[in-house]
Amino acid sequence: MILLGVNIDHCATVRQARYRHEPTTVGGAVEPDPVSLAVIAERAGADGITVHLREDRRHIQERDVARLRECIQTRLNLEMACTPGMIEYATKLKPDSVCLVPENRSEITTEGGLDVVAQKDRVKRCVESMTAAGIKTSLFIDPDDAQIELAAELKSPWIELHTGAYANAYFTSRRAVEFERLRKGAARAHGLGLTVNAGHGINYVNIAEIRTVANLHELNIGHSIISRALFTGIEEAVREMKLRMNA
Ligand code: PXP
Numbered sequence: 454m455i456l457l458g459v460n461i462d463h464c465a466t467v468r469q470a471r472y473r474h475e476p477t478t479v480g481g482a483v484e485p486d487p488v489s490l491a492v493i494a495e496r497a498g499a500d501g502i503t504v505h506l507r508e509d510r511r512h513i514q515e516r517d518v519a520r521l522r523e524c525i526q527t528r529l530n531l532e533m534a535c536t537p538g539m540i541e542y543a544t545k546l547k548p549d550s551v552c553l554v555p556e557n558r559s560e561i562t563t564e565g566g567l568d569v570v571a572q573k574d575r576v577k578r579c580v581e582s583m584t585a586a587g588i589k590t591s592l593f594i595d596p597d598d599a600q601i602e603l604a605a606e607l608k609s610p611w612i613e614l615h616t617g618a619y620a621n622a623y624f625t626s627r628r629a630v631e632f633e634r635l636r637k638g639a640a641r642a643h644g645l646g647l648t649v650n651a652g653h654g655i656n657y658v659n660i661a662e663i664r665t666v667a668n669l670h671e672l673n674i675g676h677s678i679i680s681r682a683l684f685t686g687i688e689e690a691v692r693e694m695k696l697r698m699n700a
C-alpha cells in the first residue's frame with residue numbers, strides 16, 4: 454500500500470493572502486487554519502502531514518509548525534532548505550522527517566529537484582546532523598542516476614523523486630519519456646536500498662499512472678487535494694486520493 458503525506462501549505466497560502474499582517478495565525482476571524490485541516494486529513498486517512506517552512510514564510514508559519522508538532526498523531530514531515538538556520542530549527546523541533554528542497558524566492562512553489570551533486574558537502578552535513586538528532590532525511594531530487602547514487606552514498610535513508618516534469622508533460626508527447634525516467638529512477642533507488650517517495654504535481658488524473666511505478670513508499674500531495682477540498686471538504690478529498698492511489 455502506498456502511503457499519503459498531505460501537504461497543507463496551500464491552506465496557509467489562502468490564510469496569508471488575507472491575514473498576513475495579523476499578529477496571530479489562528480482564532481478570531483483568521484482562517485483557514487492549516488492545523489485544523491491537518492487533523493481532519495489524518496482522520497480521513499492521511500498517513501502524514503507535510504509542510505514547507507520557507508525562508509520567506511509565504512505560507513506556513515513557525516507557529517503553525519509548533520502547533521502541528523503538538524496536535525498531529527501521524528508523522529510530521531518538514532520540507533526545508535539546507536541551511537544552518539533550518540538545521541538548528543529542525544534539531545529543536547524534531548519532526549519525524551525532513552525533506553531537503555531547493556529554495557528560490559521568486560518561485561511560486563518548489564520548481565526543481567535539489568542538486569545534491571553540486572552541493573555535496575552541504576547536503577552531507579545536513580544529513581549527518583539530522584541523523585544524529587534522530588530525524589530521517591529525505592532528499593527531493595530529480596530522477597537522475599547521479600543524484601540518486603549520491604543520495605545513497607550520503608546515507609540519506611529516503612529520497613523523494615520530483616514528479617513535476619512528468620506532471621507537466623502529462624498531456625504532451627513527452628509523457629512516456631518522463632514516466633520511464635521516474636520508473637527507472639525508482640528502481641535504481643530501491644536497488645540501492647533507499648526508501649522511495651515521490652511528489653509534486655500529482656493529481657486525481659495522473660495518479661492512475663504514477664501509482665504503477667514499482668517500489669513507491671509514500672506520495673506527498675498538496676495542491677490537488679487542497680483544491681478538491683474546496684468542493685468536497687478535506688475528508689472526501691483525502692479519501693478519494695487514497696482510493697485512487699491504492700485502487
Ligand atoms: N513534495 C515537495 C518536495 C514539494 O516541495 C511540494 C510542493 O511544491 C510537494 C511535494 C507537493 O506538490 P503539489 O502541491 O504540487 O502536490
